[in-house]
Amino acid sequence: MGSYTVERVPEQRFGRLYLSTVGLLLAALVAVSIPAFSFIDVSVDGQRAKLPAGSTAGDVASLRLMGSSAGDLVDREGAVIARGRGEPPRLVRVGHQAAGNAATLVMRELDADTELMQGDQLRSVRGADVRETEVPQRVAIPVDVQYTGKGPLMALEHPGSPGVREQVVGAASGKVFEDAVLEEPTPMVVRRYFPNGERKVVALTFDDGPWPGHTEAILDVLKAEGVQATFFMIGRQVYRYPDVVARIRDEGHTLGNHTEDHVILGRATPEEVRRQVTEGQRAIQSVAGVKPGWFRPPGGSMSARVGHEVARFEMQVAMWSVDPQDWRKPPVATMIQRVLTNVKPGAVVLLHDGGGDRTNTVAAVGPIVRELKKRGYTFVTLDELHE
Numbered sequence: 001m002g003s004y005t006v007e008r009v010p011e012q013r014f015g016r017l018y019l020s021t022v023g024l025l026l027a028a029l030v031a032v033s034i035p036a037f038s039f040i041d042v043s044v045d046g047q048r049a050k051l052p053a054g055s056t057a058g059d060v061a062s063l064r065l066m067g068s069s070a071g072d073l074v075d076r077e078g079a080v081i082a083r084g085r086g087e088p089p090r091l092v093r094v095g096h097q098a099a100g101n102a103a104t105l106v107m108r109e110l111d112a113d114t115e116l117m118q119g120d121q122l123r124s125v126r127g128a129d130v131r132e133t134e135v136p137q138r139v140a141i142p143v144d145v146q147y148t149g150k151g152p153l154m155a156l157e158h159p160g161s162p163g164v165r166e167q168v169v170g171a172a173s174g175k176v177f178e179d180a181v182l183e184e185p186t187p188m189v190v191r192r193y194f195p196n197g198e199r200k201v202v203a204l205t206f207d208d209g210p211w212p213g214h215t216e217a218i219l220d221v222l223k224a225e226g227v228q229a230t231f232f233m234i235g236r237q238v239y240r241y242p243d244v245v246a247r248i249r250d251e252g253h254t255l256g257n258h259t260e261d262h263v264i265l266g267r268a269t270p271e272e273v274r275r276q277v278t279e280g281q282r283a284i285q286s287v288a289g290v291k292p293g294w295f296r297p298p299g300g301s302m303s304a305r306v307g308h309e310v311a312r313f314e315m316q317v318a319m320w321s322v323d324p325q326d327w328r329k330p331p332v333a334t335m336i337q338r339v340l341t342n343v344k345p346g347a348v349v350l351l352h353d354g355g356g357d358r359t360n361t362v363a364a365v366g367p368i369v370r371e372l373k374k375r376g377y378t379f380v381t382l383d384e385l386h387e
């Protein structure tokens with residue numbers, strides 16, 4: 001066994017006496033005047049619970065002693081949007097009240113700050129459902145396009161105006177509960193037409209360029225034949241090949257806007273339509289210094305929104321009346337045949353100098369031009385066709 005020493009501390013008699021007196025006094029105070037230091041027994045939904053005396057109904061809720069749940073967040077049709085997002089469960093005190101010889105059961109709902117008593121029989125009640133707030137909102141009804149006439153060129157006869165509908169929408173569910181048309185939209189009216197059908201003229205149009213190699217090759221053929229055409233260019237390409245753009249301009253061809261990135265506008269958002277038309281215009285104006293008067297929507301995808309944006313720049317829309325599907329790269333002879341069989345006075349022919357391998361298109365242009373010349377046609381740009 002090892003040994004150890006204990007150091008003796010001198011007793012402080014006065015101090016001990018003082019402390020024990022204070023301790024006794026405190027104990028007396030607790031015992032006599034603060035009985036709340038004890039506990040009470042209650043039952044909540046049949047379960048016994050020991051709570052500090054002075055506990056409130058709210059304490060029971062925060063201790064999660066209740067068997068009932070909170071209500072739900074619901075819409076006006078009663079469909080649940082979020083479970084448990086309604087009112088919290090409520091607590092009731094079950095008591096007996098003498099009524100003659102019998103005793104009736106009395107339940108009293110308790111506020112959160114109601115103090116509980118020894119022996120309380122408590123029950124919880126499911127919280128009430130809460131209905132979501134609903135907000136009115138006004139929604140624009142888009143403008144439809146109404147076409148009149150036939151032909152490759154389009155003139156905007158009436159811009160149309162959007163309608164207005166008023167809806168009541170659930171703030172949480174997003175459901176539309178009421179929907180009323182306040183104002184019907186009026187359609188945009190677009191007149192399609194053939195320009196001056198008497199003159200034996202043809203407008204060749206080339207889309208999706210400028211494209212390195214192909215565009216210059218086509219320009220060479222047109223120059224050799226003394227023919228002018230229209231080029232619907234993509235803004236992004238315009239910035240990449242400014243020298244080709246300058247040559248198109250200098251050789252007397254018409255420059256058209258075919259959007260910034262060749263986006264199918266019928267499926268695009270209004271913001272995207274605006275950007276595509278605006279940036280396509282900006283590219284040609286800044287690189288070539290000319291303001292395009294013609295617009296061709298990629299894929300021919302028109303909408304009232306496109307018509308509206310195009311009108312802002314005072315452009316006109318040009319579609320086509322002859323489409324040999326050259327972008328599918330059919331044999332050169334097929335391409336030539338398709339154009340020659342479909343050309344009529346005032347025809348607008350759709351061809352492509354950009355967007356892929358256009359070797360066959362390049363090879364077809366010369367024979368098409370020469371054969372049509374033989375048949376008495378002259379070639380014009382869209383500007384000239386229109387006059």
Ligand SMILES: [Zn+2]
Nearest residue numbers: 207208298299
């Ligand atoms: Zn195109």
